[in-house]
Structures are given as C-alpha cells and as structure tokens.
Amino acid sequence: MQSPQAPTRQSVDLTAYPDLIVIMLGFRVSSWRGFFSLVGIGKGLRAIQDAPPDGLLAHEQCLFALNHVGIRQYWRDLESLERFTRSAPHSGWWRDFMKLSNGAGFWHETYARSGAMEALYANMPAPMGFARFAPPLDPVGPFLTARARMERKAG
Numbered sequence: 001m002q003s004p005q006a007p008t009r010q011s012v013d014l015t016a017y018p019d020l021i022v023i024m025l026g027f028r029v030s031s032w033r034g035f036f037s038l039v040g041i042g043k044g045l046r047a048i049q050d051a052p053p054d055g056l057l058a059h060e061q062c063l064f065a066l067n068h069v070g071i072r073q074y075w076r077d078l079e080s081l082e083r084f085t086r087s088a089p090h091s092g093w094w095r096d097f098m099k100l101s102n103g104a105g106f107w108h109e110t111y112a113r114s115g116a117m118e119a120l121y122a123n124m125p126a127p128m129g130f131a132r133f134a135p136p137l138d139p140v141g142p143f144l145t146a147r148a149r150m151e152r153k154a155g
Contacts, residue, residue, distance in 0.1 A: 017057075019077035020113040029067040030125060031103030045071070053087075055080020078112065078147060085146075110146055118149035 014020060049059055057074040064070050075081040105124040111117050119130045120139055143149050 014113065017076065018113065020057075021075040021078050021081050022111045023073050023075065023081065023108055024070060024111075024129075025073070025108045026064060026068060026070040026106070026128075028105040028107075028124060029103065030105065053080070053084045055083070078150070081110075082147065108146075110150065112150060116150040118146050118152075120146070120149075 045059075045061070048056070052059065055076040057076060059074075060072045062070045062072065073081075075084075105122060107119070107121040107124055107129065109117070109119040109129050117130070121128070121131055124131075137143055137149070137152075139149070143152065
C-alpha cells in the first residue's frame with residue numbers, strides 16, 4: 001500500500017501585471033426565453049475563447065447553479081477591458097440585453113490589483129455579491145461606467 005502523497009502547493013508571481021483586472025460575470029436564467037438568450041451569448045463566448053481580444057489573459061467558465069452560469073476573466077489592464085466592452089460582440093450583447101432582458105439577469109463584479117472594485121447587477125431576482133451588504137448606487141450620470149465606479153473614493 002502506498003503512503004498518501006502530500007498536496008502540492010504553488011503560488012504565482014504577478015509583478016509583470018501591475019494593472020491586472022479580474023472580472024466575474026454571471027448570467028442567471030429565469031425562463032425559457034432566458035435560456036435561449038444564454039445560448040446566443042454562448043456562441044459569442046466561444047469565439048472569444050478561440051480568438052482572445054488584445055489584453056485578455058485568461059477566460060474561464062463556471063457553473064453557479066443549473067440556471068446560473070459564470071465567467072471569470074483576467075485582463076492586462078482596465079483599458080483593454082474597456083476597449084473590448086465598447087466593441088462587437090460585447091457592445092451588441094449589452095445593447096440587446098438592455099432592450100429586453102428575455103427572462104434573464106446579468107451581473108459583473110470587477111476587481112483591480114490596485115484595490116479598486118465595482119459592480120453592476122441587471123434584472124437579478126435577489127441581491128448577490130456586493131449587493132448583499134453594500135448600499136445600492138444607481139449606475140447613471142457620473143457612475144455610468146465601470147471606470148467611474150472604480151474611481152469612486154470611500155467617503
């Protein structure tokens with residue numbers, strides 16, 4: 001009988017990524033229409049994996065529940081992430097989602113290596129993530145963009 005092997009441990013050196021951005025995204029389906037919306041977005045996500053945009057370091061998918069899928073992405077910097085979100089296919093997904101949610105909710109939480117964080121929740125049935133403990137902030141006017149929300153100082 002072999003003796004049990006100790007688990008291996010490893011860490012990483014992030015010094016080459018001083019402006020690293022980690023974004024968690026989720027899509028929660030609440031109806032069959034939402035399921036079909038998710039399938040449509042899934043095609044675009046596969047394209048992103050096959051041809052990553054400039055600045056995307058890694059893209060991982062996860063399953064929170066049978067009706068709640070997620071994505072974790074690592075970006076070189078906020079500028080790369082913003083460039084991607086303002087171009088196709090992302091800009092089209094967001095435009096279409098905001099016109100009609102189609103029985104689905106969407107959220108994202110963004111974390112910067114600098115310590116800045118921000119979040120957006122759209123059509124979610126219950127508070128989750130930061131929304132479970134932090135007061136709401138309408139994403140309008142000076143807080144319309146992720147960058148503006150990340151730059152907001154405590155106070």
